[in-house]
Amino acid sequence: MRVVFIGDIVGNVGRDTVRRLIPWINDKYHPHIIIANGENAAGGRGITASITRELFECGVHGITMGNHTWDNREIFEFIDDEPRMIRPSNLAPGTPGRGSMIIKANGKSLGVVNLIGRTFLPPAEDPFRTADEEIEQLRRTTKCILVDFHAEATSEKVAIGWHLDGYASLLVGTHTHVQTNDARILPEGTAYVTDAGMTGPRDGVLGMEKEAVVRRFLTGLPARFTVAEGKWALNGVYAELDESTGKAQKVQLISVDEDSWIAT
Amino acid sequence: MRVVFIGDIVGNVGRDTVRRLIPWINDKYHPHIIIANGENAAGGRGITASITRELFECGVHGITMGNHTWDNREIFEFIDDEPRMIRPSNLAPGTPGRGSMIIKANGKSLGVVNLIGRTFLPPAEDPFRTADEEIEQLRRTTKCILVDFHAEATSEKVAIGWHLDGYASLLVGTHTHVQTNDARILPEGTAYVTDAGMTGPRDGVLGMEKEAVVRRFLTGLPARFTVAEGKWALNGVYAELDESTGKAQKVQLISVDEDSWIAT
Amino acid sequence: MRVVFIGDIVGNVGRDTVRRLIPWINDKYHPHIIIANGENAAGGRGITASITRELFECGVHGITMGNHTWDNREIFEFIDDEPRMIRPSNLAPGTPGRGSMIIKANGKSLGVVNLIGRTFLPPAEDPFRTADEEIEQLRRTTKCILVDFHAEATSEKVAIGWHLDGYASLLVGTHTHVQTNDARILPEGTAYVTDAGMTGPRDGVLGMEKEAVVRRFLTGLPARFTVAEGKWALNGVYAELDESTGKAQKVQLISVDEDSWIAT
Amino acid sequence: MRVVFIGDIVGNVGRDTVRRLIPWINDKYHPHIIIANGENAAGGRGITASITRELFECGVHGITMGNHTWDNREIFEFIDDEPRMIRPSNLAPGTPGRGSMIIKANGKSLGVVNLIGRTFLPPAEDPFRTADEEIEQLRRTTKCILVDFHAEATSEKVAIGWHLDGYASLLVGTHTHVQTNDARILPEGTAYVTDAGMTGPRDGVLGMEKEAVVRRFLTGLPARFTVAEGKWALNGVYAELDESTGKAQKVQLISVDEDSWIAT
Numbered sequence A, B, C, D: 001m002r003v004v005f006i007g008d009i010v011g012n013v014g015r016d017t018v019r020r021l022i023p024w025i026n027d028k029y030h031p032h033i034i035i036a037n038g039e040n041a042a043g044g045r046g047i048t049a050s051i052t053r054e055l056f057e058c059g060v061h062g063i064t065m066g067n068h069t070w071d072n073r074e075i076f077e078f079i080d081d082e083p084r085m086i087r088p089s090n091l092a093p094g095t096p097g098r099g100s101m102i103i104k105a106n107g108k109s110l111g112v113v114n115l116i117g118r119t120f121l122p123p124a125e126d127p128f129r130t131a132d133e134e135i136e137q138l139r140r141t142t143k144c145i146l147v148d149f150h151a152e153a154t155s156e157k158v159a160i161g162w163h164l165d166g167y168a169s170l171l172v173g174t175h176t177h178v179q180t181n182d183a184r185i186l187p188e189g190t191a192y193v194t195d196a197g198m199t200g201p202r203d204g205v206l207g208m209e210k211e212a213v214v215r216r217f218l219t220g221l222p223a224r225f226t227v228a229e230g231k232w233a234l235n236g237v238y239a240e241l242d243e244s245t246g247k248a249q250k251v252q253l254i255s256v257d258e259d260s261w262i263a264t
């Protein structure tokens, strides 16, 4: 089973990039299932119903979120009715939405779990124990499990990678918006990448217009951050999973931008 | 001018790796100058006089540090007398040691600045302004400037990259111990990488033995972290700088481990 | 039912103060039960078996802890066998020790819960929900419930006060080591104080020798903190609880030091 | 010289309280100068020009601010022209406004410094060194110096108290909105209180409507916080300073609320 994961989609530049590149992704990687992190899809802050639809229509099969899940309040109206979108599972009991899902497409079935880290981030339930519980549950349906661990600290991400080695098929970190160069398959068969990187404006600061962010660091004064313009970049991960064992057979970074990409 | 930067050297595995691979680095990249981050060289915590000597003897020309600078108290005895080692420049006034240096080797002269971030890290002076001042000072001697920005948050690192674009020749982030896949030359000529990654045990958590770190995340109980054993990895950055302008002409990640490396 | 709570006992000065003042406390307040926070009793860091015994012998009936619970590793040897000592209840599942206890003395029965905050402190389970569960459990035995909420942020402490109003009899904050001037009975009958303050050396910084702490703020360099010497202070809270309803009838700060105290 | 400091004024309830109680304060304490922290005066978030005027008109002589200084963007229009209002001095160079001022009233002259802490708060310049510089400057005009140290951590506040003992006349902490019970004169003559507390709605969470804050802790979901309604409280500090030495002769907490206060 071939899976593509697309890192945090930021704003309209990110959405346009996804729409433009999914045909190329399909041509190049022939994924059965495409999952994307959509926590920044609406102007950098959350997601809306129409953006959700737009992403599904252009070929994304499932959406994960993160610390920006609730930034656009429209999500409260549709998250409970959208089985193809999840928010971090280890939020407080009673939180709207779900923390895991089974995505079925092209004859394949992929369990997807979304988790959020606790280092340098607001309080949450323990992501390690939540991961164990969610994966155990999902494995009753399918052995192929993708975990999007939305976290800041590399220590927490690398540690959960080792903790889930042999249980998750593919563990992809998100949130830092910078792709890490450490894709590999751990000894027990879990494909691991600390951060998938982001999909959106290449020349901002994590997708936001850079002048405002730099000024903020220099002055400490409040600033309105808007999504950057200019050239795009798409970052993500490609993996091949063995459906009989749930183990990864291959993992590989995807990283293209407006200058490096050549449409086929 | 060709420069190699080696990411945070962790413990004896990291030091052995550096000693073993510098001949290969010299063969492959022909660097005029090699700079390495040594904040974790002594068992993961700081550095000692003898380790410092050892690193210089095997071919490192200059050493930078980070938040672990003072972990081994031996440093207070020699840092003021060691012109080839710097600690973050933006520490409190009166801090022992220096925050920048000129490294001369193989007929070349490289200015080096060490800075520490303020996001998710203890208080420090403003790294942006300190960078401006240090670079202005160093440029009186040489146009080629390497900045090691030891920081946690990708936003702070990417922002300082944009801020210093055209002033620094090579801006390398350190501290997260995971190499990022974003090496590039910014529009005004600064080569930029968010994190160089680490050099040491490949299969730990940021170089430390993984069982203890995972247990710490699971239990919250205190734990003694020791440097991991097993296979090594070396991560760093290679750059070519134009000495007449100080601008970067090429930047490239270095990432090898015990399995991928083939001695020449 | 009359209850005295003694704020964080720091080091030998704190222990000596408790031993010296308990007779005076008994004379003045006639408490049925005395509870003390002991997380800093052993040189500022944790507690030992002999200190625990010493505190019980001089008249303390129950001990609560906090973020320093595990600082002295001796605790792992006796915490599971000591029914009169608790650590924060909302630590990870499987943590040694208990998070609540029933203390019986002088014909009275007091339920005691220890909780830790999550703002500006390491990850923990939700203290609000844990409080609800622990109190529900304890109320099967007694309606009089003391909660020691060991937390940094006033917002989290005041909020849990409102959340537990009518469920806890006495909610005492600890951890900041500075007594707050806000003792009062909330509308539904819970006596509330944001922080009980500390018991130990009066002229340090939170009980530690002040020169080292000030130097640490000025230099950022590592420093060994030791318990301060000099005059003592004792801070705590006195409350009267209605045993038939569990509601507080009176709450009052206790704050004396070597200069203000006159032995009776 | 008699000085009254009024803790963080929150919203319209806080402003109304100040207006109602200043006559009582004048009757009871006969202060020459009244200073108030106004960072939360406009609906809990910042301050406006008309609120500033209102506070001056009802008897406040000088206003200090804190981390909420810029929450209401109107401040950028008038802060540079208002000599009776200061924001933390240790913000980035070039920040609008001033960090210290001399307030003259009733024939007396008081130097006032505003500082912000760095523990659990965004990056800032070193408050200890900034305090030293500001006080040295102000003492050329007057020996009576009030410092409003707006900070979260008790350790940082107590430490700056010791650091400034003998240099400041009155060091009042603000920001936690809960008054501490530790007013005293340190050995070298500085009157010290860790936190003055707040002035505004008594039954909220730090002045904000409590249901929303408690729900936020329980759910982690975004929430709009509004200023609480209901009964008021006023918290502050009264001090008497020796003008010939700048040392404090007396310090005393002020804490009244709608139930305890009896108009004279």
Ligand SMILES: [Fe+2]
Pocket: A008, A039, A040, A066, A068, A175, A176, A177
């Ligand atoms: Fe994101």
Ligand SMILES: [Fe+2]
Pocket: A039, A066, A067, A068, A150, A174, A175, A176
């Ligand atoms: Fe995020």
Ligand SMILES: [Fe+2]
Pocket: B008, B039, B040, B066, B068, B175, B176, B177
């Ligand atoms: Fe490091």
Ligand SMILES: [Fe+2]
Pocket: B039, B066, B067, B068, B150, B174, B175, B176
């Ligand atoms: Fe580091």
Ligand SMILES: [Fe+2]
Pocket: C008, C039, C040, C066, C175, C176, C177
């Ligand atoms: Fe304590």
Ligand SMILES: [Fe+2]
Pocket: C039, C066, C067, C068, C150, C174, C175, C176
């Ligand atoms: Fe504590």
Ligand SMILES: [Fe+2]
Pocket: D008, D039, D040, D066, D068, D175, D176, D177
């Ligand atoms: Fe405030």
Ligand SMILES: [Fe+2]
Pocket: D039, D066, D067, D068, D150, D174, D175, D176
């Ligand atoms: Fe504040």
